[in-house]
Amino acid sequence: MTVSAVDDLLSEGSEDVVVDIDAVTNGTEDGIQTATVTIADDEGSPTAASSSASVPATGAVDVATTIVITVRDASNNLIAGQAANLAVSITAGPNTGATFAAITDNANGTYTTSYTPAAAGVDSFAFTLSEGGTPTAIGGGPYSSTVS
Ligand SMILES: [Ca+2]
Numbered sequence: 340m341t342v343s344a345v346d347d348l349l350s351e352g353s354e355d356v357v358v359d360i361d362a363v364t365n366g367t368e369d370g371i372q373t374a375t376v377t378i379a380d381d382e383g384s385p386t387a388a389s390s391s392a393s394v395p396a397t398g399a400v401d402v403a404t405t406i407v408i409t410v411r412d413a414s415n416n417l418i419a420g421q422a423a424n425l426a427v428s429i430t431a432g433p434n435t436g437a438t439f440a441a442i443t444d445n446a447n448g449t450y451t452t453s454y455t456p457a458a459a460g461v462d463s464f465a466f467t468l469s470e471g472g473t474p475t476a477i478g479g480g481p482y483s484s485t486v487s
């Protein structure tokens with residue numbers, strides 16, 4: 340028999356596939372016979388330093404501004420499944436504390452969110468990725484958008 344692995348973008352560690360004989364017809368199993376195949380994960384842990392965000396340089400009052408976050412591991416592999424570990428906020432500017440849409444996992448290493456500015460000015464953003472429970476600033480900043 341053939342065991343085929345399907346590549347994904349999840350950082351999950353190596354996984355074992357154990358094949359065992361369940362029942363034998365017209366014979367007797369000679370001891371316990373199993374075969375183990377280990378699927379090596381090719382994603383590492385996501386790192387904030389390798390990740391980045393894409394913030395439009397300009398925005399408009401009452402118009403949703405879409406922001407894309409890209410999560411990578413230290414080897415720059417794209418990492419999916421991290422929406423719950425991401426956070427975004429506006430830390431300075433007229434829309435400080437604005438509410439963001441829930442972060443959507445696009446399942447390709449990118450994540451999307453948005454906010455709708457209510458006032459004109461320059462908004463500054465903070466993006467974090469939780470590394471082992473510690474929110475850590477993601478790379479590529481500082482990030483800002485000029486709302487008019
Ligand atoms: Ca993979």
Ligand SMILES: [Ca+2]
Pocket residue numbers: 347348349350351380381382
């Ligand atoms: Ca994987």
